[in-house]
Amino acid sequence: MQPVIELAGLEVRFGQRVILNKLNAALTGRAIGLLGPNGAGKSTLINTLLGFHKPTSGTARVLGRDIRTHAREVRGLIGYMPESDSFIAPMSGVRFVRMMAELSGLPSEAALERAHEAFFYVGLGEVRYRPLGTYSLGMKQAAKLASAIAHGPKLLFLDEPTNGLDPPARTRMIQLIQEIRDRGDLSLILSSHLLRDVEECCDQVLILKDGNIAAFCNLEEERRANLRFLEIETRGSNNGDFLAAVDRLGCQTASGAQGRIKLILPDGVEVRQLYEIAAAQNVQLRRLSHKRDSLEDIFLKAMETPNGGI
Amino acid sequence: MAVYKKTYRPYEGALTASAKRFFVITRYAMEDLRRSKFLNIFYALSFAYPLVSSLMIYLAHNTSALQLIGGGGGAPGAQARGLAAFISINITFFNSLLGWQSMLALFLAAFIGPGLVSPDLANNALSLYLARPFSRLEYVLGKMTVLVLLMSLMTWVPCLLVFALQGYLEGGGWAADNARIAWGMFFGSWLWIILLSLLALALSAWVKWKPAAGGLVFGVYFVGAAFAAMINTVQRTDWGSLFDVGYLIGSVWTRLLEGATRTTDGPIFFRNPQGHELPIAACWIALFALGGACLYMLTRKIRGAEVVR
Numbered sequence: 115m116q117p118v119i120e121l122a123g124l125e126v127r128f129g130q131r132v133i134l135n136k137l138n139a140a141l142t143g144r145a146i147g148l149l150g151p152n153g154a155g156k157s158t159l160i161n162t163l164l165g166f167h168k169p170t171s172g173t174a175r176v177l178g179r180d181i182r183t184h185a186r187e188v189r190g191l192i193g194y195m196p197e198s199d200s201f202i203a204p205m206s207g208v209r210f211v212r213m214m215a216e217l218s219g220l221p222s223e224a225a226l227e228r229a230h231e232a233f234f235y236v237g238l239g240e241v242r243y244r245p246l247g248t249y250s251l252g253m254k255q256a257a258k259l260a261s262a263i264a265h266g267p268k269l270l271f272l273d274e275p276t277n278g279l280d281p282p283a284r285t286r287m288i289q290l291i292q293e294i295r296d297r298g299d300l301s302l303i304l305s306s307h308l309l310r311d312v313e314e315c316c317d318q319v320l321i322l323k324d325g326n327i328a329a330f331c332n333l334e335e336e337r338r339a340n341l342r343f344l345e346i347e348t349r350g351s352n353n354g355d356f357l358a359a360v361d362r363l364g365c366q367t368a369s370g371a372q373g374r375i376k377l378i379l380p381d382g383v384e385v386r387q388l389y390e391i392a393a394a395q396n397v398q399l400r401r402l403s404h405k406r407d408s409l410e411d412i413f414l415k416a417m418e419t420p421n422g423g424i
Numbered sequence: 425m426a427v428y429k430k431t432y433r434p435y436e437g438a439l440t441a442s443a444k445r446f447f448v449i450t451r452y453a454m455e456d457l458r459r460s461k462f463l464n465i466f467y468a469l470s471f472a473y474p475l476v477s478s479l480m481i482y483l484a485h486n487t488s489a490l491q492l493i494g495g496g497g498g499a500p501g502a503q504a505r506g507l508a509a510f511i512s513i514n515i516t517f518f519n520s521l522l523g524w525q526s527m528l529a530l531f532l533a534a535f536i537g538p539g540l541v542s543p544d545l546a547n548n549a550l551s552l553y554l555a556r557p558f559s560r561l562e563y564v565l566g567k568m569t570v571l572v573l574l575m576s577l578m579t580w581v582p583c584l585l586v587f588a589l590q591g592y593l594e595g596g597g598w599a600a601d602n603a604r605i606a607w608g609m610f611f612g613s614w615l616w617i618i619l620l621s622l623l624a625l626a627l628s629a630w631v632k633w634k635p636a637a638g639g640l641v642f643g644v645y646f647v648g649a650a651f652a653a654m655i656n657t658v659q660r661t662d663w664g665s666l667f668d669v670g671y672l673i674g675s676v677w678t679r680l681l682e683g684a685t686r687t688t689d690g691p692i693f694f695r696n697p698q699g700h701e702l703p704i705a706a707c708w709i710a711l712f713a714l715g716g717a718c719l720y721m722l723t724r725k726i727r728g729a730e731v732v733r
Contacts, residue, residue: 266435
């Protein structure tokens with residue numbers, strides 16, 4: 115499988131400051147999250163892939179094209195939704211998006227048609243003739259997404275797409291991103307500091323810290339693993355027998371205070387069997403939950419790693 | 425696909441030639457400018473001088489029309505001959521035409537130049553332009569083409585049309601004998617247009633605020649001239665004129681139109697009095713330095729992302 119993005123010793127310096135420190139990774143996911151605290155190098159990485167910054171050494175390939183030698187071709191494949199407000203305030207939304215699509219190479223008529231479609235798609239159909247400067251924050255974010263997808267890119271860069279959105283607008287934006295992802299026509303890179311956004315939209319995540327890769331994981335695999343990772347809370351006098359019976363099923367267990375038990379179910383063992391054992395041992399299962407905060411754990415672990423690096 | 429089918433679909437149609445894409449910027453900018461009534465009126469009025477010049481050429485070659493203007497008194501035809509002698513179509517005539525039109529071009533550059541780049545910078549739109557298969561050079565070319573087109577129609581195009589009219593009416597190889605004037609106006613105008621375009625774009629990229637950028641374009645011309653005059657007076661030299669863009673461009677025009685043996689003080693508004701000339705090479709170097717500075721400013725400011733070192 116061809117990586118969407120391949121980082122090959124990519125280093126970017128601004129003067130003497132190392133911003134990206136010889137990054138190596140092959141990102142193959144359909145939706146890749148880019149996480150990291152402020153100043154980690156997320157935006158610099160995106161800007162470098164877009165050709166705004168020249169790598170000091172190393173290179174990167176986007177959908178197989180080298181950013182050093184095929185920068186123009188790479189940009190032709192990308193749709194970019196920047197973090198900050200980027201538009202010409204007096205222009206109407208549809209005219210601006212049409213112009214951007216034309217700059218990407220679409221003929222004038224096709225650009226106009228797709229600009230209208232993109233505006234309806236992001237839910238701004240009714241306001242597409244209004245000047246962009248009069249849009250609310252949520253509408254501006256949606257207009258930026260329309261501008262990023264109007265020319266039909268193969269790869270979408272979304273830089274903090276839910277920034278400043280109220281809950282309904284955020285939900286709508288996340289739904290749009292998920293819809294685009296699920297169609298499978300394009301890959302997307304989602305840069306965010308919001309773990310929830312990344313968790314809801316992405317199947318791979320690259321965590322940056324101080325210009326280094328602090329962690330890189332496949333969220334799909336993590337989710338599958340988490341389905342087998344349970345936390346339960348028990349009540350009853352036979353907790354010891356219950357624990358021994360669960361062990362005999364082949365589960366790895368760790369007991370905590372007040373009847374709390376963490377366990378990993380081996381393949382072939384179902385949750386139902388735990389209930390049966392509990393009933394047989396006269397133990398109450400007060401709470402049973404799959405481990406839910408895996409990305410947060412991964413992120414926090416990555417942040418604890420000194421100077422990043424995996 | 426109907427717009428009500430709210431779904432995303434990739435684009436699989438043909439793409440336009442990448443070499444022509446910078447015209448997209450030009451086209452959209454032209455559409456925006458067309459909406460300004462002030463600019464439309466200003467632009468229409470800018471053709472008044474070439475029209476008056478054409479009329480004068482026509483009168484100079486039409487005795488019966490001159491007699492009509494001159495009225496009935498005096499010997500027949502004497503007054504007409506007097507008027508014809510008064511309207512002399514020579515290097516001074518074309519110098520005035522070039523000077524007037526070039527000054528109007530300066531005003532045009534100051535009015536519309538800043539509006540081309542500064543809104544994009546003020547609204548952070550450059551990252552969106554440059555995230556596409558579209559380079560910084562194409563962006564500048566696209567914006568510059570707007571100014572080049574409008575200023576060409578205002579300067580060398582009418583100048584050459586007036587020259588052609590004079591050549592046609594005068595006949596007898598006049599156009600061939602005075603071809604230097606035509607070439608001088610053509611190349612001189614191009615030099616001015618490119619310099620003004622670079623200046624207007626660079627200042628608006630640097631200042632980002634339209635009125636200030638427009639003011640700075642005037643400032644470079646008028647304040648530069650005042651500064652040059654001050655240096656020349658205080659230091660009793662002519663080298664201060666290196667700061668006077670009008671003087672510099674005027675010197676180059678004079679050389680282009682008249683050659684080494686000059687007979688005039690240069691075009692109106694762009695005077696370079698005889699006896700106070702600087703070496704023409706120095707004028708060229710100063711103009712190139714100004715153009716280079718503008719290019720440097722554009723290179724620094726027209727970027728997809730700001731670099732904070």
